[in-house]
Amino acid sequence: MLKIPLIDAINIKMVKSKRDLLKSPRRRSFTLLRSGVRNKINVNSGADICVVVRVRPPNANEQGDNFRKIIKVVSDEMLIFDPKEENDPFFYHGVQQKGRDLLKKANKNLQFHFDRVFGFEATNAEVFEKSTKSLIDKLMDGYNCSVFAYGATGAGKTFTMIGKPDNPGITVLTMSELFKRKEELSNERDFELGITYLEVYNETVQDLLNPGSPLNLREDGKFGVIVAGVQVKRIESCEELFELLQTGNQNRTQHPTDANAESSRSHAVFQVYIKMSVKTTQQILAAKLSMIDLAGSERGAATGYSGARFTEGANINKSLLALGNCINSLADGQRHIPYRDSKLTRLLKDSLGGNCKTVMIANVSPVSLNIEDTYNTLKYATRAKKIKAKLKKNVVSCSTNIQFYIKQNEALQQENEKLKLEIEQLKSQVASTSSCTCNKMVNIEVASPLKQDEQQCEEKGDSTNLKIKEQLKALFTRRLILEEQIAAVSNSMSLFTVRKELKEFADTRLSGLCTEQSDKADGHKRLGTAMENLQRQTERLENDVEGLTKQVKEVDTEIESLNITEDSGEVYDYCQALRSEVEKAKLKSEADLYKRKSEILSGELRMHGELIQRMSAVLKPCFLQLRGYGYATNDMIKSYHDLVRHCQGFRTVCWKDEEASSADSGVGSTTTVIQSDVGENKKKTPNNKRKYAGDKDDENGLNETFVVPLSPAKQEKVLTRVTKTAPTKKLAKVQPPKLIRLTKENKDPTFKSSKTPQGKSSSHLLMNKTKSPITTAPKPLLKNRR
Numbered sequence: 001m002l003k004i005p006l007i008d009a010i011n012i013k014m015v016k017s018k019r020d021l022l023k024s025p026r027r028r029s030f031t032l033l034r035s036g037v038r039n040k041i042n043v044n045s046g047a048d049i050c051v052v053v054r055v056r057p058p059n060a061n062e063q064g065d066n067f068r069k070i071i072k073v074v075s076d077e078m079l080i081f082d083p084k085e086e087n088d089p090f091f092y093h094g095v096q097q098k099g100r101d102l103l104k105k106a107n108k109n110l111q112f113h114f115d116r117v118f119g120f121e122a123t124n125a126e127v128f129e130k131s132t133k134s135l136i137d138k139l140m141d142g143y144n145c146s147v148f149a150y151g152a153t154g155a156g157k158t159f160t161m162i163g164k165p166d167n168p169g170i171t172v173l174t175m176s177e178l179f180k181r182k183e184e185l186s187n188e189r190d191f192e193l194g195i196t197y198l199e200v201y202n203e204t205v206q207d208l209l210n211p212g213s214p215l216n217l218r219e220d221g222k223f224g225v226i227v228a229g230v231q232v233k234r235i236e237s238c239e240e241l242f243e244l245l246q247t248g249n250q251n252r253t254q255h256p257t258d259a260n261a262e263s264s265r266s267h268a269v270f271q272v273y274i275k276m277s278v279k280t281t282q283q284i285l286a287a288k289l290s291m292i293d294l295a296g297s298e299r300g301a302a303t304g305y306s307g308a309r310f311t312e313g314a315n316i317n318k319s320l321l322a323l324g325n326c327i328n329s330l331a332d333g334q335r336h337i338p339y340r341d342s343k344l345t346r347l348l349k350d351s352l353g354g355n356c357k358t359v360m361i362a363n364v365s366p367v368s369l370n371i372e373d374t375y376n377t378l379k380y381a382t383r384a385k386k387i388k389a390k391l392k393k394n395v396v397s398c399s400t401n402i403q404f405y406i407k408q409n410e411a412l413q414q415e416n417e418k419l420k421l422e423i424e425q426l427k428s429q430v431a432s433t434s435s436c437t438c439n440k441m442v443n444i445e446v447a448s449p450l451k452q453d454e455q456q457c458e459e460k461g462d463s464t465n466l467k468i469k470e471q472l473k474a475l476f477t478r479r480l481i482l483e484e485q486i487a488a489v490s491n492s493m494s495l496f497t498v499r500k501e502l503k504e505f506a507d508t509r510l511s512g513l514c515t516e517q518s519d520k521a522d523g524h525k526r527l528g529t530a531m532e533n534l535q536r537q538t539e540r541l542e543n544d545v546e547g548l549t550k551q552v553k554e555v556d557t558e559i560e561s562l563n564i565t566e567d568s569g570e571v572y573d574y575c576q577a578l579r580s581e582v583e584k585a586k587l588k589s590e591a592d593l594y595k596r597k598s599e600i601l602s603g604e605l606r607m608h609g610e611l612i613q614r615m616s617a618v619l620k621p622c623f624l625q626l627r628g629y630g631y632a633t634n635d636m637i638k639s640y641h642d643l644v645r646h647c648q649g650f651r652t653v654c655w656k657d658e659e660a661s662s663a664d665s666g667v668g669s670t671t672t673v674i675q676s677d678v679g680e681n682k683k684k685t686p687n688n689k690r691k692y693a694g695d696k697d698d699e700n701g702l703n704e705t706f707v708v709p710l711s712p713a714k715q716e717k718v719l720t721r722v723t724k725t726a727p728t729k730k731l732a733k734v735q736p737p738k739l740i741r742l743t744k745e746n747k748d749p750t751f752k753s754s755k756t757p758q759g760k761s762s763s764h765l766l767m768n769k770t771k772s773p774i775t776t777a778p779k780p781l782l783k784n785r786r
């Protein structure tokens with residue numbers, strides 16, 4: 001059996017003494033009434049919550065003499081519950097008695113005062129005028145407002161809140177007033193309105209405008225209660241709103257009850273979010289209006305339901321009990337309000353008491369059939385009257401506003417930069433997928449002249465040209481596609497080659513660094529697998545290129561077979577235009593390749609930079625420690641200083657006979673090897689500076705032999721420059737230098753292989769005197785390494 005939750009909730013607060021606890025709830029409430037407030041349950045006129053009561057007219061079942069009226073509306077603010085029946089004379093032995101019939105239950109004849117009492121005849125429009133219309137002012141000032149419709153099932157809550165299309169309820173009327181006000185203030189403020197329409201059914205929250213899976217409630221320190229995943233719909237007009245409300249109501253859970261054939265079995269929560277920017281002050285005002293049509297309270301025992309209906313009723317009562325408890329706690333000014341007891345109270349946390357202007361509409365039935373429900377509702381409403389609210393304007397101050405905009409601006413700028421970058425990336429992607437683009441381009445660019453030609457040809461009645469052009473177009477389109485494919489494949493191959501080289505370098509680096517054989521082996525293995533993959537892919541691509549090139553040849557043969565020469569006139573021009581399109585596409589893919597290569601290489605360069613930094617971080621402390629403890633050999637110190645100078649940008653210069661060791665030291669790539677032979681009479685002077693090809697001021701430089709690992713073209717250039725320098729010319733008079741291109745093949749005895757880190761010899765250019773300096777033991781004049 002279900003309890004009557006609201007009575008319990010209210011009565012718990014009515015316990016005055018221990019003895020009261022022994023009494024039944026029914027007697028307890030009478031105790032309260034007797035103790036001073038009998039016949040006048042007054043409301044605290046200073047209370048913040050506005051409570052109005054609406055008495056609905058009796059329905060068809062309640063008409064007639066079966067039920068007596070239990071509500072008498074005395075004035076706009078007062079009603080009498082279960083009034084005394086004055087015209088009900090009591091006769092005893094045929095004589096009219098002054099007292100009442102003691103066998104009949106006494107009428108309660110209780111006065112209830114509210115902010116407003118509406119009788120049968122009151123329309124929705126009147127209810128709106130006297131209850132929720134004033135909320136619009138509050139909303140415009142940035143205060144949250146909420147409206148509750150409370151009452152037993154069939155008491156007229158939905159009729160009051162939603163109404164019918166020909167008799168709209170207070171939700172629609174309030175909203176249309178809001179729109180009216182918005183229009184009036186449009187010169188001063190910018191408005192944004194969004195609505196949500198939710199239902200709480202069986203302790204789950206559903207979006208009525210976008211039905212789906214149940215939604216979760218979250219609490220946010222800043223924004224209060226948040227319904228995760230709810231869709232806020234923007235609305236611009238009242239008509240739009242009415243449609244949305246109707247849609248929502250159709251999705252609402254309804255089941256017939258004894259009292260109402262269309263009873264809503266869920267709590268419907270309609271919320272409007274209003275954001276207003278005051279144009280002059282830049283203030284932002286935010287407010288929320290919540291309009292709640294609660295599910296009808298019911299007495300489980302009376303309904304006699306079981307199964308799903310029973311659970312449904314139990315949940316409705318549970319949430320209404322929780323709401324009653326919250327109202328009691330708020331009315332008593334307690335600090336802890338048990339909002340978390342149900343989904344309904346959690347959802348309405350910021351709409352009930354606290355920072356909110358609240359209107360409660362208590363709907364009651366006027367006849368004795370529902371006397372208990374009506375009495376409970378009136379007591380509930382009386383209790384709610386005591387809730388105090390602490391209204392707080394939701395204003396975003398001007399300065400905060402500026403900060404907000406500054407932040408927003410920064411965020412937007414960042415986003416802008418990001419988007420710019422993305423656009424650039426997309427552009428390059430589009431360029432790299434030029435195959436399709438170019439394809440389209442040909443089709444477009446070629447199609448348009450072809451169309452013009454078509455017309456011209458038709459005019460001239462010359463269909464042969466048109467036919468050839470069509471053939472040409474088809475062939476060149478095919479060729480273009482093939483060229484694109486070849487370019488894509490060749491580009492990939494070319495990139496693979498670069499990658500392979502980089503991998504080889506990486507392996508050499510690793511070998512040079514690894515101290516453990518196992519590490520080396522691991523590195524080699526990894527590299528081996530990567531290289532195998534690259535090799536396989538390259539081979540596959542090579543096959544592809546072969547096939548594609550064959551196809552290109554076939555296309556070319558077909559084009560040639562058309563025999564188009566300069567004499568072919570416009571057909572020739574057309575053919576040339578198509579050819580240049582193909583060439584353009586080829587050039588573009590070449591450019592793409594260079595771009596891609598440079599990207600890879602700059603990545604590698606960055607990585608090298610990092611690597612060097614990390615190596616220095618390891619090497620320097622090691623060296624300092626060794627030197628500090630006196631373990632560093634002279635060679636070590638020399639090598640370290642060479643390295644430092646190398647890093648400073650100096651090229652290392654070594655004597656020819658020292659070249660091998662220099663190469664071994666791993667700095668061979670920029671080593672300039674100097675071979676001196678005039679040297680018999682020249683002493684190695686430690687303080688001599690290094691000499692380079694460009695040095696003009698020291699004759700010592702004349703006798704030097706440079707071994708420069710440069711490309712042949714660059715070598716020639718360097719040598720030309722060297723031979724033209726003044727001292728060199730001087731020497732040339734005496735003994736002109738002989739240029740020898742050194743390769744392994746020419747087996748020149750003076751050739752000394754400068755080994756690359758991979759151990760490969762590279763071609764070097766040697767400049768020395770005709771007398772072979774190597775045959776005599778070279779005596780370096782310069783001490784060029786410290």
Ligand SMILES: Nc1ncnc2c1ncn2[C@@H]1O[C@H](COP(=O)(O)OP(=O)(O)OP(=O)(O)O)[C@@H](O)[C@H]1O
Pocket residue numbers: 055056057059120151152153154155156157158159160257260262263264265294295296297363
């Ligand atoms: N003020 C009124 N004037 C005329 N008819 C009314 C009035 N109030 C309610 N009714 C009628 O009473 C019936 C029940 O009303 P309504 O559906 O609004 O009840 P309810 O409180 O929402 O019930 P439930 O909680 O079960 O959904 C409806 O047919 C409605 O048209």
